[in-house]
Amino acid sequence: MIEQIPLTHILFLSTALFFIGAYGFLTRRNMITMLMSVELILNSVNINLVAFNRYLHPNIDGAIFTLFIITIAAAEAAVAIAIIISLYRKIKSIDPEQADELKF
């Protein structure tokens, strides 16, 4: 079944996803879309862990790591959105280049 697709194809997929996310992170000037790019990068790491676990490792450690990464990504996204909303209240913009003061 799964041996019909070699492991490297899944790794190509996750590499492409990682660099698409990195491209989005570097070009976007909007905090919400930058957060979306970070989510793509984290997901490419998860794909790698699950694929290596599925193909090479007879245990389920990679899947457990993936569960932890998903949990921490959820916490990170919630905190990031709280920061974005509080910043929007203060400077009426979510462009990171507008937020150039350390203290309000």
Next chain:
Amino acid sequence: MTAYQIWFYIIASMILGGALLAVTARKIFRAAIALLLSLIGIAALYYWMQYEFIAAVQTIVYVGGIVVLIIFSIFLTHNPGHTIEEPVSIREAFAFTGCFVGFAFVFSLLNKYSFEQTGDALNNNMQVADVGRALLSTGVGSYLLPFEAVSFLLLAAMVGCIVIAIKTRTK
């Protein structure tokens, strides 16, 4: 080409197409919907690899949680139909070159290295009971301490979010 392989390529094109749209779309709401498509594709990939529990967690946390949170924050901070301005072209060119060179480098490395498959790894199938046992026991191959640490982190993140986003009363 068997149906199993065709499914993989359909899922892969869904993931990459959604991701490309999510980083290039000019309307922010469309970018969020494309991100949703990409995340559903990743859940489908986990399902394709027969990790149904991870697929379910991915669907619940990302599709049901994070994307909804992102859409909420878009509605709180933008007019609907807001168009994002074009990125600066010099920055776009540098980012594209960097990402393309990085992709080509990793691609060539992966092409050179052959991963040895072990026979018993391909036949393992993950039961939900194994996940529960690994998360809630101590010893080799079990994760009770990280589990507790993560639950503490979630509590701290929840309190932190409320403290950061709460409206301070101005007198």
